[in-house]
Amino acid sequence: MRIATYNVNGVNGRLPVLLRWLEEARPEIVCLQELKAPDEKFPAAALEALDYQASWHGQKSWNGVAILSRVGSIHVTRRGLPDDPDPSQSRYLEAAVNGLLIGALYLPNGNPRPGPKFAYKLAWFERLAAHAADLLATGLPIVLAGDFNVMPTDRDVYRPERWQEDALFAPEVRAAFAALTAQGWTDAVRHCHPDATIYTFWDYLRNAFGRDAGLRIDHLLLSRDLAGKLIGAGVDRHVRGWEKTSDHAPVWIDLAE
């Protein structure tokens, strides 16, 4: 079974690209981020036409996350993290799908650092970690997937020395990511490709994709039992080269049935 995560950067503006990729890749379960659409403008009918059911947590203009499934119904267990002091930002959606618990997330960008946005990012990360610990304690098979807005290590950045002060790579956020995975989560893509240079995002500016000046910020984290079923992972990076495409590429894992 294939599970993917894709920051679409506007689900309606990128709809032709999203549909083209879904038809080509046919993942069983998909987490989407940056819908940039209110709930009433989510393109459910176009996805249904490709046999994908969907649940979504939208917001006007910004953020927004969704879960798609072509392997049975989506039972939403949570919209937003527990104890969220700012529920106006739609960044977390959790659902039971086909025997798995899926947490779809869009972690705050956090720039500029320092500042209130960076403080919000760290606070959001702390609430995610607290909830993730509770999830692990259930013993369920769980996937946390999305745009974490964190490059975990130097090898996840085309030029790490240039990103030391950025909110996506600052010591505090790398430490937060490391502390999260230390709970017992497996970074699926890195686990499958320990030494490879793998990126999931290339800025629109300065021909970043053409220069392969990328970042690895989209991740799928697996609970312990699921990590044992991991048989493959990768990035559909050719999608980043399509017309009217997102600045992110889809990221996927394959799990043994």
Added chain:
DNA sequence: ATGTCGGTGTCTCACCGA
């Protein structure tokens, strides 16, 4: 500092956030 996107309102340009 620069550059490029989608979404939105101030609405066919100018902004915000990324």
